[in-house]
Amino acid sequence: MxxxxxxxxxxxxxxxQRMRSLAQENxxxxxxxxxxxxxxxxxxxxxxxxxxxxxxxxxxxxxxVRAAVAVELVHAATLVHDDVLDGSSLRRGRPTVVAxxxxxxxxxxxxxxxSRAFAELAGxxxxxxxxxxxxxxxxxxxxxxxxxxxAYAPGVSVERYLERCRLKTAVLFxxxxxxxxxxxxxxxxxxxTFGEQIGxxxxxxxxxxxxxxxxxxxxxxxxxxxxDGTVTLPLILARQRDSDLAAxxxxxxPPAEAAAVCQRITATGxxxxxxxxxxxxxxxxxxxxxxxxxxxxxxxxxxxxxxxERYS
Amino acid sequence: MxxxxxxxxxxxxxxxQRMRSLAQENxxxxxxxxxxxxxxxxxxxxxxxxxxxxxxxxxxxxxxVRAAVAVELVHAATLVHDDVLDGSSLRRGRPTVVAxxxxxxxxxxxxxxxSRAFAELAGxxxxxxxxxxxxxxxxxxxxxxxxxxxAYAPGVSVERYLERCRLKTAVLFxxxxxxxxxxxxxxxxxxxTFGEQIGxxxxxxxxxxxxxxxxxxxxxxxxxxxxDGTVTLPLILARQRDSDLAAxxxxxxPPAEAAAVCQRITATGxxxxxxxxxxxxxxxxxxxxxxxxxxxxxxxxxxxxxxxERYS
Numbered sequence: 001m002x003x004x005x006x007x008x009x010x011x012x013x014x015x016x017q018r019m020r021s022l023a024q025e026n027x028x029x030x031x032x033x034x035x036x037x038x039x040x041x042x043x044x045x046x047x048x049x050x051x052x053x054x055x056x057x058x059x060x061x062x063x064x065v066r067a068a069v070a071v072e073l074v075h076a077a078t079l080v081h082d083d084v085l086d087g088s089s090l091r092r093g094r095p096t097v098v099a100x101x102x103x104x105x106x107x108x109x110x111x112x113x114x115s116r117a118f119a120e121l122a123g124x125x126x127x128x129x130x131x132x133x134x135x136x137x138x139x140x141x142x143x144x145x146x147x148x149x150x151a152y153a154p155g156v157s158v159e160r161y162l163e164r165c166r167l168k169t170a171v172l173f174x175x176x177x178x179x180x181x182x183x184x185x186x187x188x189x190x191x192x193t194f195g196e197q198i199g200x201x202x203x204x205x206x207x208x209x210x211x212x213x214x215x216x217x218x219x220x221x222x223x224x225x226x227x228d229g230t231v232t233l234p235l236i237l238a239r240q241r242d243s244d245l246a247a248x249x250x251x252x253x254p255p256a257e258a259a260a261v262c263q264r265i266t267a268t269g270x271x272x273x274x275x276x277x278x279x280x281x282x283x284x285x286x287x288x289x290x291x292x293x294x295x296x297x298x299x300x301x302x303x304x305x306x307x308x309e310r311y312s
Numbered sequence: 313m314x315x316x317x318x319x320x321x322x323x324x325x326x327x328x329q330r331m332r333s334l335a336q337e338n339x340x341x342x343x344x345x346x347x348x349x350x351x352x353x354x355x356x357x358x359x360x361x362x363x364x365x366x367x368x369x370x371x372x373x374x375x376x377v378r379a380a381v382a383v384e385l386v387h388a389a390t391l392v393h394d395d396v397l398d399g400s401s402l403r404r405g406r407p408t409v410v411a412x413x414x415x416x417x418x419x420x421x422x423x424x425x426x427s428r429a430f431a432e433l434a435g436x437x438x439x440x441x442x443x444x445x446x447x448x449x450x451x452x453x454x455x456x457x458x459x460x461x462x463a464y465a466p467g468v469s470v471e472r473y474l475e476r477c478r479l480k481t482a483v484l485f486x487x488x489x490x491x492x493x494x495x496x497x498x499x500x501x502x503x504x505t506f507g508e509q510i511g512x513x514x515x516x517x518x519x520x521x522x523x524x525x526x527x528x529x530x531x532x533x534x535x536x537x538x539x540d541g542t543v544t545l546p547l548i549l550a551r552q553r554d555s556d557l558a559a560x561x562x563x564x565x566p567p568a569e570a571a572a573v574c575q576r577i578t579a580t581g582x583x584x585x586x587x588x589x590x591x592x593x594x595x596x597x598x599x600x601x602x603x604x605x606x607x608x609x610x611x612x613x614x615x616x617x618x619x620x621e622r623y624s
Contacts, residue, residue, distance in 0.1 A: 081423060085416045104397045104460050107419060111393060111426065112453035115446050118430045122442035130434035130442045134427050141424035148416050 007057035008048070014065045015047050019072065022116060045202075046071045046176040048303060053180025053191050056296040063124040067179040070120040070129075074137055075172060077113035078144075080106055085144070086228055090219055129179055136175035143168025151229035152250045161233055162200060169206075170199025190290035197285035198304050201278040205307070207232035208274050211262045223258025226250055233277065238270035282308050319369035320360070326377045327359050331384065334428060357514075358383045358488040360615060365492025365503050368608040375436040379491040382432040382441075386449055387484060389425035390456075392418055397456070398540055402531055441491055448487035455480025464541035464562045473545055474512060481518075482511025502602035509597035510616050513590040517619070519544035520586050523574045535570025538562055545589065550582035594620050 047068035051058045058064060082088070083096040084106045090096065098106035114137065121129050146164050150156050177195030181188045211234045213222040225232050229250050239246040245264060253261065265271070282304050289297055359380035363370045370376060394400070395408040396418045402408065410418035426449065433441050458476050462468050489507030493500045523546045525534040537544050541562050551558040557576060565573065577583070594616050601609055 077423075081419055085419060103415075105457060107393055107397060108453050108456040108460065110423075111390075111456070112450055114423065114426055115449035115453055118442060119446035119450060122439050122446050125439040127434050127437040127439050127442065130430060130439065134431035134434050137427035138424055138431055141420050141427055144420040145417060145424065148420065 007060055008051055011051050011058060011060060011065060011068070012044060012047065014060075015044065015068050015072065018065060018069045018120075022069070022073070042072075042075075044072065045303070045307075046075055046172060049173060049176040049195060049300075050180040050183075052296065052299045052303060053177040053186060053195075054184030055186070056293065056299045058180070059184060061183065063126065063129075064180070064183045066120045066124040067129060067183060068176075070117040070133055071172065071176045071179060073113050073117035073120065074133065074140070074175075077110045077117065078140055078172075080110040080113060082144070084110070085148075086224075088220070088224075126182065129182055132175050132178045132182065136171040139167045139171040143171070147230060150231060153231060154246075154249075156231040156236060158233065158236055161231070161236055165200045165203040166196060169203040170196045173199030173202065186292065186296075187290045190288060193288045194285045194300065194304075197281045197288065198307050201281040201285070202307050204233055204274055204278040204281070208234055208271050208278075211235075211265050212271055213262075221258070222262045226253060226258050226261055227255055233274045234265050234270045237273050238265040238268040241268040241270065279308055319372055320363055323363050323370060323372060323377060323380070324356060324359065326372075327356065327380050327384065330377060330381045330432075334381070334385070354384075354387075356384065357615070357619075358387055358484060361485060361488040361507060361612075362492040362495075364608065364611045364615060365489040365498060365507075366496030367498070368605065368611045370492070371496060373495065375438065375441075376492070376495045378432045378436040379441060379495060380488075382429040382445055383484065383488045383491060385425050385429035385432065386445065386452070386487075389422045389429065390452055390484075392422040392425060394456070396422070397460075398536075400532070400536075438494065441494055444487050444490045444494065448483040451479045451483040455483070459542060462543060465543060466558075466561075468543040468548060470545065470548055473543070473548055477512045477515040478508060481515040482508045485511030485514065498604065498608075499602045502600060505600045506597045506612065506616075509593045509600065510619050513593040513597070514619050516545055516586055516590040516593070520546055520583050520590075523547075523577050524583055525574070533570070534574045538565060538570050538573055539567055545586045546577050546582045549585050550577040550580040553580040553582065591620055 050068040050071055051064060054064050079091060080097045083091055084098045084103045087098070088096050089099040096106070097109050101109070117133065117137075118130060121133055143164055143166075146167060150160065150164065173195040174192045175195070177191040178188050180186070181191040207225065209218050210220075210225045210232065211222060215221050226235070227250075231250070235245070239248075242264065245261070245268070248261065285304050286301050289300060292300070362380040362383055363376065366376050391403060392409045395403055396410045396415045399410070400408050401411040408418070409421050413421070429445065429449075430442060433445055455476055455478075458479060462472065462476065485507040486504045487507070489503040490500050492498075493503040519537065521530050522532075522537045522544065523534060527533050538547070539562075543562070547557070551560075554576065557573070557580070560573065597616050598613050601612060604612070
């Protein structure tokens with residue numbers, strides 16, 4: 001995706017440099033255990049949203065780089081802790097921190113990443129920015145708590161599922177857009193709403209991938225959510241259409257049968273319905289954008305479409 | 313301890329109110345699992361340091377209350393996560409969050425408390441304050457990592473032990489004093505040094521209690537650190553005096569023998585030496601205080617002495 005001109009690659013390179021040096025600055029333990037997570041990792045979708053929300057081209061300020069780094073560090077911290085909670089051994093095809101170092105070190109590593117995120121933001125001197133990120137970070141933890149509370153529950157509603165997606169994922173997309181808007185002077189609330197909607201869409205599509213696979217693409221076996229007891233939109237919709245699935249007790253699901261349940265969910269058409277819901281959210285997100293300079297609007301719309309394209 | 317006049321009880325009551333409402337505001341899950349930890353808990357030593365470092369009487373500002381709450385929330389977060397890491401079932405004589413709710417919920421609860429701490433501080437609008445707390449919070453996590461790295465190690469030096477005490481405990485005492493100084497206009501560095509020194513003393517005395525007990529007072533069996541592989545000053549000093557202890561492999565220590573090892577450590581005189589070290593640190597801390605109004609100096613000295621008295 002080529003959006004935002006030369007300033008974006010330069011900002012993203014500064015982000016990568018900062019992430020690499022953070023992995024070094026915090027002692028050998030962080031470098032050893034979190035180095036991969038923070039230095040090598042991922043799509044940098046949230047930092048991209050920070051930058052584009054600040055303007056196109058974005059202002060190439062220290063504060064903007066710090067905001068982008070802070071969001072990505074919170075994201076990395078939640079990944080490390082989620083892997084501890086799920087006992088996951090692979091992430092992006094590599095061993096997780098918890099698999100490499102055990103849950104003790106992984107928990108402390110996640111705490112360190114959280115703390116460093118706020119240190120980054122505070123270094124730029126904006127208490128408003130800290131307020132945005134700390135609110136999001138609280139909600140991420142609430143989302144995690146909600147997911148645990150709902151684990152294996154047979155009667156999770158679509159509304160409750162969507163609220164969980166908002167809390168555990170979308171609030172950080174909202175924060176990314178809000179932090180960019182803070183730095184760039186755009187309107188905070190509308191860009192935040194845009195971020196939140198594509199965040200929910202992102203989570204729905206991620207949950208579809210857990211059912212559809214293929215594992216080569218997701219880096220984990222299909223049906224991982226089912227075995228964790230995480231009730232997602234595909235299962236909720238499939239249960240309305242298949243009485244055997246409605247009667248399924250996830251607590252008693254043998255790991256070897258997870259793939260078969262995924263096929264059964266797919267057969268109900270639930271995946272298409274879930275994808276449709278995500279696409280509608282992306283459309284709504286684009287519609288919610290406030291009045292913006294045309295280049296910035298186009299760039300943000302491209303990112304929104306990119307969330308969908310990765311999964312279609 | 314009666315220090316600082318009427319303003320202190322009023323500020324501490326505002327702290328308690330805020331802690332109680334935080335336990336409610338963040339949904340039933342937080343109230344259920346962290347409510348005890350944050351609402352009912354502890355000596356509030358760190359908030360007291362925040363208040364007294366701001367002046368005597370301290371300014372009864374919203375920002376000061378928020379700083380005190382933030383420090384106590386970070387403290388609560390580390391307790392919740394430490395209990396997860398140690399698998400502890402009791403804290404202050406009550407079930408830990410991890411014992412009551414499992415490690416999944418406890419990890420997320422700790423994350424939530426961390427995030428709320430930064431939200432509190434950011435609400436007061438000072439990026440300097442966020443910087444102080446995020447630095448401390450990073451170092452706390454580094455201390456936890458260091459403790460895991462050194463677990464069961466036979467050759468931990470006194471210097472390395474003291475550095476671990478600084479990171480895992482004293483930096484939050486330093487932050488408490490620095491946050492108060494920020495609000496009250498006192499000199500940041502010297503009050504921070506004072507806080508750090510009494511923090512190290514506090515940790516040493518806590519480690520002595522793990523060996524000396526009694527369990528009715530500590531709320532946990534003697535020798536818990538030994539069984540966790542945590543090498544503390546009493547053991548380090550005792551090993552220099554008793555060759556059997558020097559040869560002891562903590563990994564192979566049967567739980568039933570922990571109490572006997574504690575008696576053996578006590579017999580070497582190591583506990584008295586460790587206590588002496590702590591007392592010297594408290595004396596040095598009082599000596600490091602900058603020029604302050606006499607009432608403030610007296611109040612801070614009383615807190616420093618209080619750290620010792622609780623243990624002597």
